[in-house]
Amino acid sequence: MVVGSLLALAAVLLAPSAAAQPEVEANDAINATWQASGGEIGPLGPRQGDVYRVGDGFAQDFARGKIFFTPQTGAHFVQGAILEKYESLGGPADGDLGFPTIDESPGRAPGSLNVTFSAPDNPVIFFTPETGARVVRGAINAAWDRLGGSTGVLGVPAEDEVYHGDLVSQKFTGGELTYNLEEKTFTTVPPEVAGQLEGLAVPDDPVSAINAARRAAGGPLGPLGKAEGPPEPIGANGLVQKFAGGKIFYTPETGARVLTGQLLQKYESVGGPAGDLGFPISGETDGGFATESRMARFAAEDGPVIFWTPDHGAVIVRGAMAAAWDRLGGAAGPLGAPTADQSENGDVITQTFTGGNVSWNRTTNTFTTEPAELADQLSGLEVPGYAGSESTAGPAAADTDDEGRFAGSWWWLLALIPLLVLIALVLFAVLRRRRGGGEDPFADDYDADDEEFGGEPEASYDGEGTPQPVPADEAARLFGDRYAQEGLGALAPHSEPSLPEVDPWSAPIQGSRAGAFGPAASAGAVGAAATGQGFTAPAPEAGPDFGVEHDVVGAPPGTAAEPETAAEAPMSAVPDRGAFDTGTFEDDENPDDVDTAPTRVIPEPQAPPRRDPLRDTGRHARIEDDEDEPQMLRTAFVLADPNAGDEPPEGYPVKASASAGRFWAPGDPGYAEVQPEIWFATAELAQANGFQPGGEAGSEDE
Numbered sequence: 033m034v035v036g037s038l039l040a041l042a043a044v045l046l047a048p049s050a051a052a053q054p055e056v057e058a059n060d061a062i063n064a065t066w067q068a069s070g071g072e073i074g075p076l077g078p079r080q081g082d083v084y085r086v087g088d089g090f091a092q093d094f095a096r097g098k099i100f101f102t103p104q105t106g107a108h109f110v111q112g113a114i115l116e117k118y119e120s121l122g123g124p125a126d127g128d129l130g131f132p133t134i135d136e137s138p139g140r141a142p143g144s145l146n147v148t149f150s151a152p153d154n155p156v157i158f159f160t161p162e163t164g165a166r167v168v169r170g171a172i173n174a175a176w177d178r179l180g181g182s183t184g185v186l187g188v189p190a191e192d193e194v195y196h197g198d199l200v201s202q203k204f205t206g207g208e209l210t211y212n213l214e215e216k217t218f219t220t221v222p223p224e225v226a227g228q229l230e231g232l233a234v235p236d237d238p239v240s241a242i243n244a245a246r247r248a249a250g251g252p253l254g255p256l257g258k259a260e261g262p263p264e265p266i267g268a269n270g271l272v273q274k275f276a277g278g279k280i281f282y283t284p285e286t287g288a289r290v291l292t293g294q295l296l297q298k299y300e301s302v303g304g305p306a307g308d309l310g311f312p313i314s315g316e317t318d319g320g321f322a323t324e325s326r327m328a329r330f331a332a333e334d335g336p337v338i339f340w341t342p343d344h345g346a347v348i349v350r351g352a353m354a355a356a357w358d359r360l361g362g363a364a365g366p367l368g369a370p371t372a373d374q375s376e377n378g379d380v381i382t383q384t385f386t387g388g389n390v391s392w393n394r395t396t397n398t399f400t401t402e403p404a405e406l407a408d409q410l411s412g413l414e415v416p417g418y419a420g421s422e423s424t425a426g427p428a429a430a431d432t433d434d435e436g437r438f439a440g441s442w443w444w445l446l447a448l449i450p451l452l453v454l455i456a457l458v459l460f461a462v463l464r465r466r467r468g469g470g471e472d473p474f475a476d477d478y479d480a481d482d483e484e485f486g487g488e489p490e491a492s493y494d495g496e497g498t499p500q501p502v503p504a505d506e507a508a509r510l511f512g513d514r515y516a517q518e519g520l521g522a523l524a525p526h527s528e529p530s531l532p533e534v535d536p537w538s539a540p541i542q543g544s545r546a547g548a549f550g551p552a553a554s555a556g557a558v559g560a561a562a563t564g565q566g567f568t569a570p571a572p573e574a575g576p577d578f579g580v581e582h583d584v585v586g587a588p589p590g591t592a593a594e595p596e597t598a599a600e601a602p603m604s605a606v607p608d609r610g611a612f613d614t615g616t617f618e619d620d621e622n623p624d625d626v627d628t629a630p631t632r633v634i635p636e637p638q639a640p641p642r643r644d645p646l647r648d649t650g651r652h653a654r655i656e657d658d659e660d661e662p663q664m665l666r667t668a669f670v671l672a673d674p675n676a677g678d679e680p681p682e683g684y685p686v687k688a689s690a691s692a693g694r695f696w697a698p699g700d701p702g703y704a705e706v707q708p709e710i711w712f713a714t715a716e717l718a719q720a721n722g723f724q725p726g727g728e729a730g731s732e733d734e
Contacts, residue, residue, distance in 0.1 A: 054103075058090035059083045061107040062099045065135070066092075069109060076109055087124035089131055100124060100131050105150050108132040114147050114157045117165035122252045126259065128243035129155050129167070141182035153240040158182065163190050163205065170244060171211040171234040172202045175218055178232055185225055195248035197317065198287075213244070213287060238271050238288070239263060242280050245288035245315060249278075255292045256280070267305045283311050286331055290315040295328055298338050298346035309336050309348075321363035334417040339363065344371045344386075352392035352415040353383040356399055359413055360406060367406070394418065668717040672708040684711035686718050687726075694726035695719070702726060 062083055072078040077095025084091060089102035097111025110118055110132055121127040130150030139146040145159045155169035166189035168176055182188045187205035194201055201210040208221040216234065220226040242263055249256050257276035266272040271282040278292030289312035291299055305311050310331030319325030319339055327339045335358075336350035347370040349357055363369045368386035375382050382391040388402040390410075397418065399410040670684055680687070687708035688695040695718035696703040706726065712718040719725075 055083060055090070057103065058101045058107075059092075061101050062090070062092045065099050065107040065109060066094065069135075075111065087131070089124060091124070097136075102131050102150075105131045105133050108135045108147075110136050110147055112136075112145075113159050113165040114145060117157050117159075117167065118147075118149075121167070126252050128246065128251075129157075129169075139182050139188075141188050144182060144188060151240070151243065152237045153235040153243070158189055160188050163188055166190070166192055168202065169193070170200075170240060171218075172200065172209050174232055174234050175209050175211070175220075175229050176204070178229060179225055185222075193247070197314070200244065200248070213241075238282050238284075241288040242271065242273050242282055245280050245282075245290050246273075246275070249290045249292075249315065256290065267311070270305055270311060272305075281305060281311050286311045286313045289313065289328070291328060292316060293326075293340070294346040295326060295338050295340050298340075298348065299328075299330075302348070308332055309338075309350075319363050319369065321369045325363060325369060327363075339370050341369045344369065347371065348373050349383065350374070351417060352381060352394070352399075353390055355413055355415050356390045356392065356401075356410050357383075357385070359410060366403070668721065669710050669712045672711055678704075678707070680708075681711050684713050686712035686715050688712055688718050688723050689726070692726070693723055695723040696726040700726065 059082075066074070066076060066079070069076055076097045076099070080093040080095060082092065083101075086100070089100060089105070091098055091100045094109075097109050097115060099107050099109045101107040108131075114136055118127070118129065118132075121129060124131050128151055133148045133150050136145055136147045138144060139158060141160060143160055147157050149155045149157070151169070153170035154173055155167055156173060157165050157167050159165040168189050172193060176184070176186060176189075179186055184206075186207045186209070189202060190205050191203045198214040199210055199212055201208060207225070210219045211217075211234070212219075216236075218226055218229045218232075220229070246254075246256055246259075252258060255277045260274040260276060263271040263273040263280075263282070266281070267283070269283055273280045273282075278290060278296055280288050280290050282288040291312060295316060299307075299309065299312070302309060312328050313331050314329045316326050316328050319327040319341070321341060323341065323343075325339065325341045327337055330336045330338070332350070334351040335354045336348055337354055338346050338348055340346045349370050351374075353374050357365075357367055357370075360367050366387050367390065371384045371386060373383070379395040380391055380393050382389060388406065390406075391400045392398070392415070393400075397415065399407050399413065401407040401410070669688070670681055686695055686697050687703065687706045688710040689706065690709045695712060695715060696706050697715040697718075712721075712723075715725075
């Protein structure tokens with residue numbers, strides 16, 4: 033008793049669950065339809081397998097047909113020629129007919145059979161032994177029904193629908209129907225029946241339009257192939273459906289358009305519907321070129337076209353180029369097919385074609401062509417989207433604002449700015465040359481008062497044109513940078529602009545500026561040439577010679593006596609720079625004019641004195657020789673010979689590492705362990721060139 037109650041309760045609880053399973057519902061519905069048709073002795077015959085899923089529903093096979101089921105359409109059987117037609121078009125899984133909504137049954141015409149399907153455009157497969165199974169759907173089906181269907185004036189369908197651009201046509205045994213998808217109008221054969229179709233409501237939903245476009249492209253067996261999901265929203269009011277071989281784009285304004293292959297790739301490379309081409313307004317059509325070609329048009333105002341050929345791929349033609357190309361006959365005309373996208377050069381747009389090229393000047397609204405005689409045919413051509421195409425009278429035809437002021441393209445005035453800047457620079461250079469006493473070969477050096485380089489305020493000239501003194505350390509720094517700029521090459525860490533109004537040759541010198549070498553310098557960089565302009569210092573008598581021209585830092589014999597310190601050295605004591613440039617050293621013509629005061633005032637008729645690169649040491653300090661010995665030309669440093677061991681060259685005892693930016697003088701901790709890259713004459717010279725005391729070799733600072 034208890035067991036029986038439990039079993040009954042379980043049956044009640046499990047029954048709704050079983051009934052809710054789709055497979056169970058489908059099996060029950062299909063079985064009921066099969067039994068109603070006669071079961072095993074009916075037209076379908078015995079079962080062949082179980083119920084299985086197909087598309088959004090279910091199906092079961094029988095000996096002479098199939099039964100299809102969805103909860104929305106119910107279970108209906110199809111067999112024979114209609115089943116073959118249905119499955120040849122993709123059936124419920126890959127086709128666009130949907131599921132059958134009635135069992136296969138006789139039509140009104142003698143000997144006919146038909147099945148209707150669930151797609152939104154109300155398709156029907158109609159069969160007669162004479163015509164076979166034909167699909168009638170959409171606008172053609174609506175017009176056929178209005179004219180009496182299979183028993184009306186048109187009779188039964190004799191062929192399937194065919195597409196010619198925006199025209200879809202179908203032949204019947206008694207005539208023909210044609211519908212214009214763009215204009216929404218019918219034409220008929222016989223023509224007198226077209227009047228009966230005025231005002232006819234035609235199914236025009238997006239899914240039906242996309243399905244029609246797919247069929248026009250060949251359906252599942254065409255280039256689009258299998259559908260990859262349902263239509264999806266794109267843009268403000270558009271849809272796109274993806275297929276294995278392409279896409280269909282749809283808006284109510286443009287209709288459903290197919291793009292595949294390189295045409296689709298080009299379209300999406302410029303943004304697709306989100307780009308400036310807009311949605312396609314035509315599907316792919318034959319381009320009309322002498323060889324294989326395809327093309328599609330788009331909705332943008334300038335009438336763009338994407339044109340494809342095997343030789344040149346997919347190319348965009350638009351605006352003035354498209355207008356001219358169309359006027360000249362398109363790809364079938366003398367220009368032929370486009371070979372590349374248009375290019376712009378200022379106001380001129382140009383595009384090349386297999387038969388020549390077209391150029392358009394947007395300012396004058398004029399065309400030039402190659403061959404030249406084609407230009408005559410473009411006279412007066414209106415360019416899409418060109419505001420000036422109605423009048424090219426000049427500024428009078430330009431846009432004005434509400435107050436009548438010129439509101440045209442004023443931005444061209446910006447082009448004057450670089451010209452004005454160039455003129456100002458030229459004037460500045462001329463004035464500097466005049467005030468500096470001649471051409472300055474170091475005119476690219478930096479202003480000494482540039483805050484970026486820690487400079488001082490510039491010196492000025494008095495009312496009579498006499499240069500005022502420059503602070504000694506500033507002149508030394510300026511001279512040193514010039515010297516490094518001219519001779520060191522890769523050794524100088526930067527190039528810096530110069531003082532335009534300071535005459536460094538008349539200024540006293542004190543101090544020096546380090547920085548020719550530094551922690552960032554490498555051993556390779558140290559090998560760059562370092563010379564004075566037009567002069568190469570001889571290599572020292574001792575030490576290795578690697579063919580490098582070194583900085584001249586000594587003083588030649590026969591020059592004026594040196595003051596005690598560099599700060600006391602008058603600039604008049606240096607030889608004329610021209611003598612230095614030729615590699616000779618001569619005393620001043622007027623040695624009595626030497627002014628040993630810290631500030632030198634040059635007489636008006638005399639040109640400003642020149643520096644002596646052997647004494648005026650900036651970035652590279654000089655070497656003081658023994659007063660009892662003849663003074664020889666010597667360099668601040670020499671490069672270490674990796675094969676010479678650790679023995680210092682004569683006169684260069686200070687070791688330095690360019691990679692570490694450190695130096696070690698004899699007696700310094702770690703001196704013996706350091707492998708030198710550079711030998712300096714003194715520790716002062718090493719420090720003047722930007723090196724820091726090394727400390728112990730191998731320390732973290734090294």
